[in-house]
Amino acid sequence: MGGTQTRVTQLDPDLVERTGFSPEQINNLHKRFQQLSENKETISRESLNRIPALANNPIRSQIIEAFFDKRNQHGSEVGSLEEITFEQFLMVMSHFPPPNSGNDRRGEGGVLFNMHDTNGDGTITLAEYRKVVEELLSKCGTIGQEAAKEITDAAMLEVASTNVPHMGPEDFYEGITFEHFEQILKGLEMESRMHIRFLDTATVHCGKS
């Protein structure tokens, strides 16, 4: 793997600046990428779907979508891709920097927001929010589906009440905008949680995908 190692950093020296990862971390990620893509240049949704550990995750499809979402590429495009290259993979991963990288990214609610706002119109509507809650409860059978509606309604009501306290009876609250979303997350200190602590060690378990 040594050859690939030097090749990656040579390919794109400013990857380090753009993503905030150290060269070693980028190499580790590259090894993983190779594994997932079976040594091809790009990965598709199926290759991510194949990861067995993800099978238990209720929001699996949304996580996978996030990787293929153009909005997470630090650009201003919308829409989704079919396959992503390593560089694009890295860009998405850069939303979750390792803890001491000094990479103090504010406003990381962005990737979360994009995951909820599936149609890309800039607000999370009631229906989209409901889908999120349904996914979260998707492993729980029918109880989950009924309750999802109530929970979503209550949650939406709360966001609306906090942010737009005085609405007349005929006004309509379209959805959660990014600012409102950040308000919610502020209470949770989300930025401090969005870190993955592993990138320094070699993460590859060869043979396992």
Place this chain on the structure above:
Amino acid sequence: MPARMSSRAPAGFCRSLPELGLLLLLVFVLLQGSVFPHGADASADTSHHGGDGCSSTHVKEINRTKKAFPVLSFEYEHIKTPFEVSIWVLFASLMKLGFHLVPRLSSIVPESCLLIVVGLLVGGLSKLIGDTELPKLDSKNFFLVLLPPIILDAGYFLPIRPFMENLGTILMFAVVGTLWNAFFIGSLLFAVCQIPAAGLTHLGLLSCLLFGSIISAVDPVAVLAVFEEIHINELLHILVFGESLLNDAVTVVLYHLFEEFSVFGPVTVLDGFLGVISFLVVALGGVLVGAIYGIVAAFTSRFTSHMRVIEPLFVFVYSYIAYLSAELFHLSGIMALIACGAVMRPYVEANISHKSHTTIKYFLKMWSSVSETLIFILLGVATVGGPHNWNWIFVTATVFLCLVARVMGVVGLTFIINKFRIVKLTTKDQFIVAYGGLRGAIAFSLGFLLEHEDEDMKHIFLTAIITVIFFTVFVQGMTIKPLVELLAVKKKQEAKRSINEEIHIQFLDHLLTGIEDICGHYGHHHWKDKLNRFNRKYVKKCLIAGERSKEPQLIAFYHKLEFKQAIQLVESGAGGKLSSALPSTVSIQNIQPKKPPPAPETRERVLPQLPKAREEEIRKILRSNLQRTRQRLRSYNRHTLVADPFEDGFSDLLKKQKMFELEKKIKEMNNYLSVPAATSDSPTLRRARLASDPQSYNVKPDADGVPTIQVELASPQSPDSVNIVNIVDEVKRDREKDEDMGLTMKPPSAPSKQGAEEDAKDQQKLMRCLSDPGPSADEGEDDPFLP
């Protein structure tokens, strides 16, 4: 955390009365200690006067009976111990009450200080009076009776999530910090003792180390007492408090270790090694014992559905036995107790009734509060009473070294810890952590337990321990509050967790787990997720009774939240201020999509949905509209006149059942409504919107002319029963508007009447109003439903 009983200060002239009462009680306490034993002795003496032989006493008795039959006799010995215990407990509680009557005292001086002062006074008074026997802060009493309630209270209500998140930091402080403190203080004290001028050269290294280990541990009782009043942010609280709990294992091991060695001579490497093993055994063993008992308790609670009354007993007894079992093997009893409480809590709470939950909570708070009070008072008493040996150099050196060791330990450890933490500890945080290292009664009791042939040394130690305790509790305890204000340390956020935050936290957990899986790394999210899945799949099924075992966490959280809100609403009373934190006019209709979905969907939504969903919707609408309809409630709410149907308890099931009936009734009423095709919302929503119509307020003037029923603000009304009145109102108004015909109440009420024969009392109340053969269709609609 022990709650403080607070009583509002009565009017000015009354204040002297309780204080007078307290003074009298004080005198009484002292008297009973001094006078009565003498009295008892006197009576005992007389019976032995005649001689030793039983015959003579028998004769004596016969002789005595020849005198007048004692109508009223006095026998104190019989009830002595329970009586004294009760008097002391009563005295302690009255002291607590008394502090809050003095206006500004409790805000300046923490309660622990006041209690120690009271103890000092009592001790001083008793010494003045003379030979009295006061209860000592006996180690046995302390460790077996006074300490467990406080620790159980702390363990049962331990906030698990922040605790687990900061577990590494807490362990570092507890284990490494305490070790550092012990060795630093011990060895430097030994150095100090070598100074000939001190006259302490007889204190060996091991004795000093033993002393160091006693004095180094941060005390949970003192920390709780002081930190409770300053309301700092959760992180700092859990750090200091967690440390005080977990360092018990270290203290136990070190104490026993040094005690052994100071008796048996030199230490070898093997002994050191054994010490380390011993530490692991003590700590992990304690946790294991506690966890086992916790699981057994949870399992027991699964079967208590028919015997709700004794549910709290299981919690208390299992925990206490866990503590005693751990102490049996010289394991860490405190850790066992914490583990037991923390493990059993989620399962037990899912199984027990709401009332049992309240009982457990209040009993724990009550016991821990009384225990704490007694501990501090007795500490004061013991200070005055105990044999002292004041050695200036030793004491000042101890105090100084304690402070220095604490500061150095915290700073050094934080430096290392911050390399591994995401949220770093700032200097302010470090200062608070260092300053919050209070010593307390545990140190004192351990010192008391010392058995050493050198009584002199024991007294020196005790004196020094007491001085340190006094210093930390008084000086640090009193100044920490102003310092927190001065340094502008982040305070505890009062806002409770909202449903949004819960959703997003769960989402984020899953997200991070997923990312870790994609990257192929088994990080701590992965393991946490695995543990949760294991918990859900196997453990919950085993330990939680019935349906609740399958309830996912989000839904359980949501129901709990709803429940709390409903209770809050009822307690605040419909007539009073609405206690919601967000006075807003946003309600359900604001967030429903405006664009009408296609017609088939409309049909779907109008059709009766699954009962539970509908009932929740209704409940929400009712609650959100409660504010607006409050005005009209005043005039015709006869439900306040009837007994509160919810007295039997707010069990979820009961509520849901009622809501179900409610929903059924509304459904039946629906059938008589024509749903205009214009709007696509469900009838309930339309009604809700109409409720906010300005038109609805025109009703009021009419209502005034009619004999109204005064709303009993004091009695809690159920929002459900209250609002059904309005729903019916709105329903009628709807119909009026749409059909513009005279409305007779009879058609809707008839089927409702059929449904009237329900179990719950309130159904019948509702029925009484719904089924009223109402007035004919005119503005008399707005009349109260008077027969």
